[in-house]
Amino acid sequence: MASFRQIFSVLALSLLTLCQVFGANTREEWIAALSRLPLLEDRYENALQNTIEEEEEVLENGGEGDGAYPAPLYFSYDNSFMEQFDDGSYQSSSSSSSLSEDRPENGTTELRMPNVHPEKANDYFCYSVQMPPRRGVNIVGFFPATTPGTAHHILLYGCKEPGMIQEKPWDCGEMDMAKDSKKMTAPPCSVGSQILYAWAMDAPPLELPKDIGFEVGGDTGIDYLVLQVHYAHADQFEDGSTDNSGIALTWTLKPQPFKAGVFFLGSDGEIPGKSKDVHLETACEYEGPTLHPFAYRVHSHKLGQLVSGYRIRDEFWTEIGKRSPQLPQMFNPITKDVEIQSGDILAARCTYGSDRDETTYTGMTVDDEMCNFYIMYYTEEGKLPNMQSCYADGVYKWADDLPNIPDKEASSPTSDAPSNSM
Structure with missing residues (x-):
C-alpha cells in the first residue's frame, strides 16, 4: 500500500496539474469549495495518525473498523470506482493515489454528513456546500456511502439558495417545523429547489449513460448542493456515536452534450x-x-x-x-x-x-x-x-x-x- 507521504505527493501533483487545466481564479474557487466538504481535515489528520497496518486490517475486514471506511482523498483524478462490501456498504475500491494522465478533468468527491448525532427517530439532517460561480461541473455518477441500518433514505438537492447558509448541518424535518416554531429548522432549499438524486432500501450506485451529466455551479442556477439524510431510528446512536452517511459524486469538468x-x-x-x-x-x-x-x-x-x-x-x-x-x-x-x-x-x-x-x-x-x-x-x-x-x-x-x-x-x-x- 502506498505511504501517506506518497499520497500527499500525488495530491500536490494533482493540484499542480489542475493549475494547468484551467485558470487560477476558477481553480482556487473549486479547491476552496471542495475543501469545505465534511471531514476533509479530520480524514487527513486521522490518516497521519493511523498506521499502514491498521488501514490494511480495515480493508481485510471489508471496511469495518474504528474508522468504518479507509480514508480516501477527496479531490482525486484517478478512475476510481465503488465496490460493495459483504456488509452491503459501498466504498471506493481504489487508493485514490494514481494520477490519470488521459482524464485530468475527472474526479470523485464525497459529500457526507459531518458526524451528526441523531437523537430521535425520524430526524432529518441537511448539509450544504457552495458551488463555484465561474465554471460549471457535470456530475456523472452517484455512489451511496452508508453503513447498513443507519440512513433510511438520502436525497441530494440542487439549490439556488439552501435552507440555511451555514457551515454546519441543520434540522430539515418538516414534522419538527410544524411542531416547534422556535426550533432552528429549515427546508433543504429556500430558493430554486431541484432533486438530483435519491437513494433508499440499499439501492446500488448509479452511473449515468455516456455524454449525460447533471451540470451544477457556474450559471446553472444550482449554486449549492444540499445533502439530506433521514434517520428512521436512533437506537444505534444512544451510545453517543455519530454518522457520516452521504454520497460520493463522480464528476467531470468537460462539458457534456446532454443535460440531465x-x-x-x-x-x-x-x-x-x-x-x-x-x-x-x-x-x-x-x-x-x-x-x-x-x-x-x-x-x-x-x-x-x-x-x-x-x-x-x-x-x-x-x-x-x-x-x-x-x-x-x-x-x-x-x-x-x-x-x-x-x-x-x-x-x-x-x-x-x-x-x-x-x-x-x-x-x-x-x-x-x-x-x-x-x-x-x-x-x-x-x-x-x-x-x-x-x-x-x-x-x-x-x-x-x-x-x-x-x-x-x-x-x-x-x-x-x-x-x-x-
Missing part, C-alpha cells in the same frame, strides 16, 4: 385501516423542452405495493416504469424510447394495502406513507424545463379527467388485461 434532470411526481393522501387496492394518483400536463427519460425510481413506505408512471399522448398511455417500492429503491433503466414533449400528460399511481386498524396519512416519518415517482431524463436542448414536478392533494383521481385508464395494468406488476400503451 429529474422530474418528480407525487401525491398527498390517506390509506384507510383494513383496506386494499387503495390508490393515490397524480397527473399534470407537461410544458417545456423535449425530455428523454432514461431511468425511473419509486418510493413509498411500508404499505406501498406498487408505484407506476405513464406518459399520455392523444389519449394513449405509455408506461414509463412500475416497480414494488419494497424492492431496493434504485434508479431503474428505461429500455424503450418514451420521449416526453410539451403538451403530453405525465401521470403516476401508488397502490397500497393496509392491515392496520387506524388510517395512515402521508408524511415524513416511516410510519406515515409517501407516494413518489421520479423520472431521470436528459434533454438535447440548452436549458432544463422550469416545470420539474407534479404533485396532487390526495383527493384527485385519474378518473376525474383522463380516458382509457389502464386500471389493472397500473396496479399490478404483471397483468393479462389488454394494454393501450403505445
Whole structure:
C-alpha cells in the first residue's frame, strides 16, 4: 500500500496539474469549495495518525473498523470506482493515489454528513456546500456511502439558495417545523429547489449513460448542493456515536452534450385501516423542452405495493416504469424510447394495502406513507424545463379527467388485461 507521504505527493501533483487545466481564479474557487466538504481535515489528520497496518486490517475486514471506511482523498483524478462490501456498504475500491494522465478533468468527491448525532427517530439532517460561480461541473455518477441500518433514505438537492447558509448541518424535518416554531429548522432549499438524486432500501450506485451529466455551479442556477439524510431510528446512536452517511459524486469538468434532470411526481393522501387496492394518483400536463427519460425510481413506505408512471399522448398511455417500492429503491433503466414533449400528460399511481386498524396519512416519518415517482431524463436542448414536478392533494383521481385508464395494468406488476400503451 502506498505511504501517506506518497499520497500527499500525488495530491500536490494533482493540484499542480489542475493549475494547468484551467485558470487560477476558477481553480482556487473549486479547491476552496471542495475543501469545505465534511471531514476533509479530520480524514487527513486521522490518516497521519493511523498506521499502514491498521488501514490494511480495515480493508481485510471489508471496511469495518474504528474508522468504518479507509480514508480516501477527496479531490482525486484517478478512475476510481465503488465496490460493495459483504456488509452491503459501498466504498471506493481504489487508493485514490494514481494520477490519470488521459482524464485530468475527472474526479470523485464525497459529500457526507459531518458526524451528526441523531437523537430521535425520524430526524432529518441537511448539509450544504457552495458551488463555484465561474465554471460549471457535470456530475456523472452517484455512489451511496452508508453503513447498513443507519440512513433510511438520502436525497441530494440542487439549490439556488439552501435552507440555511451555514457551515454546519441543520434540522430539515418538516414534522419538527410544524411542531416547534422556535426550533432552528429549515427546508433543504429556500430558493430554486431541484432533486438530483435519491437513494433508499440499499439501492446500488448509479452511473449515468455516456455524454449525460447533471451540470451544477457556474450559471446553472444550482449554486449549492444540499445533502439530506433521514434517520428512521436512533437506537444505534444512544451510545453517543455519530454518522457520516452521504454520497460520493463522480464528476467531470468537460462539458457534456446532454443535460440531465429529474422530474418528480407525487401525491398527498390517506390509506384507510383494513383496506386494499387503495390508490393515490397524480397527473399534470407537461410544458417545456423535449425530455428523454432514461431511468425511473419509486418510493413509498411500508404499505406501498406498487408505484407506476405513464406518459399520455392523444389519449394513449405509455408506461414509463412500475416497480414494488419494497424492492431496493434504485434508479431503474428505461429500455424503450418514451420521449416526453410539451403538451403530453405525465401521470403516476401508488397502490397500497393496509392491515392496520387506524388510517395512515402521508408524511415524513416511516410510519406515515409517501407516494413518489421520479423520472431521470436528459434533454438535447440548452436549458432544463422550469416545470420539474407534479404533485396532487390526495383527493384527485385519474378518473376525474383522463380516458382509457389502464386500471389493472397500473396496479399490478404483471397483468393479462389488454394494454393501450403505445
